Amino acid sequence: MAHKFALESEFLTADIIEAMEFPFLVNKYGVFGVPKTIINDQASIEGSLPEDKFLQEILKAVQASV
């Protein structure tokens, strides 16, 4: 889903990260379950959400940080 978002927006970059290989990031972002999505290093979404809800959560997080 995150990659599909990236395809539709030139402002959005999406990394899918294999958690086991990057323990320092797991520590840094407090990943205790997957999937976990970190938005602009600030906010996070736990679990997977349907398309519209996922986008709303991302947009909300981005607006809150402006």
Place this chain on the structure above:
Amino acid sequence: MLEEKEKRLVAELFKNLKNPVKLINFTQELECQFCRETRQLLKEVSELSDKVSLEVHNFQLDKEKVGQYGVDKIPATVIEGDKNHGIRYYGVIAGYEFATLLQDIVDVSKRESGLSPKTKDQLREVNQKIHLQVFTTPT
């Protein structure tokens, strides 16, 4: 990495590809196990369609490409169409993520995400940088 049966299924799926897709892989000379597995998988996938190509870069030496794609760790994989869409993987692409990789290749080739019109409209209105990092595990 892939079994013959899997290769046949992927080749069948790739018959639907429209435009060329480039898989850009970042690794290093003395490859870690995951780097080697990732590169090998991408090599096998790229051989299943003449529309899919593989480009391998040295993370330590090829600073220009590393900068261009904003890659900060390896193994890294970028899925590129006629431009860089900001679609990246870090780490091995296995399990469920292998299906995601195939979907990415199809989407990028068709330049079509398959998202709802409403979602597309909202995404096109985005005018500030958003960086998503999705943590997964291979299952």
